[in-house]
Amino acid sequence: MPVFSVYVVNKAGGLVFQYDHQKTSIELEKTFSYPLDLKLEPQTDYVTVVFGQQDGIKVGHVILSVNGKAVSGRKLQDGSDVMEFIENEKNYPLNIRFGRPKLSSNQKIMMASMFHSLYAISVQLSPESGSSGIQKLETDTFTLHCHQTVTGVKFIVISDPKQVGVDSLLARLYTIYSDYALKNPFYSLEMPIRTELFDSQVVTAIEQTEKVGSAI
Amino acid sequence: MSKTTGRAFENKKLVGELFTLTYGALVSQLIKDYEKDDEVNKQLDKMGYNIGVRLVEDFMARSNLGKCQDLRETADVIAKVAFKMYLNITPVVTNWSLANDEFSLILENNPLAEFVELPERHSDLSYANVLCGAIRGALEMLQLEVETWFLKDALKGDTATELRVKFIKKLTDALPAGED
Secondary structure (H helix, E strand, O other): OOEEEEEEEOOOOOEEEEEEOOOOOOEEEEEEOOOOOOEEEEOOOOEEEEEOOEOOEOOOOEEEEEOOEEOEOOEOOOOOEHHHHHHOHHHOOEEEEEEOOOOOHHHHHHHHHHHHHHHHHHHHHOOOOOOOOOOEEEOOOOEEEEEEOOOOOEEEEEEOOOOOOHHHHHHHHHHHHHHHHOOOOOOOOOOOOOOHHHHHHHHHHHHHHHHHOOOO | OHHHHHHHHHHHHHHHHHHHHHHHHHHHHHHHHHOOHHHHHHHHHHHHHHHHHHHHHHHHHHHOOOOOOOHHHHHHHHHHHHHHHHHOOOOEEEOOOOOOOEEEEEEOOOHHHOOOOOOHHHOOOOOOHHHHHHHHHHHHHOOEEEEEEEEEOHHHOOOOEEEEEEEEEEOOOOOOOOOO
């Protein structure tokens, strides 16, 4: 999906709002017979594919479920270790679902504050004084757009490199923030935004940007 | 053609009157609760501050203005853009101090106090004190510490209402990166 996610960061660098707009998550399920031709390695939170890319299963993908039963970390639901289960020939043929690991909410908070610091560093790096911070970060698979308001609130949109109209989306997000978050008397400033009105307005703005190329 | 414009004008007037009425109800309830005029003034200032802190983001979002370079520019923006946007009046910026750190906003007619007459027993009440608080709160979010007060009040017998704004200092400890 062209617009991937939206982050709103407050003055102090804390994450105030986050939304992922992906409709299709990258998940692949495949049946395997002994011996497994993928090389798996257990990490702290997951079991990842380290070698042996095939059929769309890439290095970095993690095991999401075995035989239809979701895996939590490195253990199956009955408590036994995933690696042991897979190494046991008796359990084959078995069905494993792989996918890209999703960021946990703690990781997202950490990313947001890290970006906040990088933004401040980028101001210092500039050869001219009074420079703005990071406005666009481009990679081959996504572009990160950031708009900092005069009051210090940052609106970050991660989108497809070919997506147009992200500037108007950032401006529209600022208007939505000033309306649905700030004009709500029950919302305290700098705190996480947890209102449905705000969420639905953000979704509408993103969908409009994707369809029309401008959020206004 | 004239019917539709007449209708639109009447609607605006009615909304404006509802606003004036609501503000009047607010002040009278505060007087009932706090009784003393300075307490009410303080509460109005506090409420104005809370409004200003939030309203400034709405203002920046809608006006697309960048940072002002000096106090003169700030004063012009407050008078010509902000007051016009929210109260549909344009106060005049005058009476600059010698050091250019104080100015006055002269309001010909205050929409908040359109139908109000201040009685004798409330002669110390700053009826529109919420405006002072709002300007103070908004500028504080933009890293400018100011002091605001009413120099003259039409409700107390003067010809026009004069709001004085004095620049105290720039708040540099909470400056967002890139703004200096």
